[in-house]
Amino acid sequence: DGEAACRAAKTVQRLRRDGETRKLLVLNFRIVPLHLACVWAVPPDLEKQGTPAAKLLASFVGGMSDGERNSRLKIIPRILQGPWPVRKLVGENSPAILGKGIPISYFSSANELEISVSIAASSAAQRISRVMMRAGTAIDIELALLIEGRAEEELPEQIMGGFRVARAQLNSVRTVDPANGEGISPGPSRPAGLPST
Helix, strand or coil: CHHHHHHHHCHHHHHHHCCCCCCEEEEEEEECCEEEEEEEECCCCHHHHCCHHHHHHHHHHCCCCHHHHHHHEEEEEEEEECCHHHHHHHCCCCCEEHHHCCCEEEEECCCEEEEEEEHHHCHHHHHHHHHHHHHHHHCEEEEEEEECCCCHHHCCCCEEEEEEEECCCHHHCCCCCCCCCCCCCCCCCCCEECCCC
16 A cells, blocks of 8 residues: 555665654655655744744644544646647646545554555546656646635745756656565655745
8 A cells, every 4th residue: 555655665764764853744645656756844933923825734734633634635736748648637726635535544653654556546636647647758737735715814825845856857767675675765864844834
């Protein structure tokens, strides 16, 4: 499963070994046979910030139910470069609730929350990923994540994190041996920090 794949890749373990102590938010897109894992560090003073977005994020990584997480986790894709079929399928700056049509599992501990997105379980998401993978090096895409605010006291919404994939060389992706995590490329030594305000 997604959690096992992240554990096998030793993504979080490497960060902990390198001295990272903050709570980590892991977003794992399971695009069989690939996994795209992004890691952000949650600000330690999140609950003290007092902003609507900070309070929502604290609830999301803390006690929010999985059902509510599914109904609130929102993505905004932005195609910076790519062929027309990709732009048409993905949409331009079109917000979408990620859990509305794609199964998501959450694996929570005191120090991590993994959001495991099963692209393979959604025919629409599979179609988009196939088109994007075929286009490969012609695509430059940014993806922003935020938590949907519903009540007045939860607004304005604020982007909690994002990442960019520019002209990915999918044929250079290495496999990971689940037994020992060998074969994975080193990647960045530290996670990105979530916005502090």
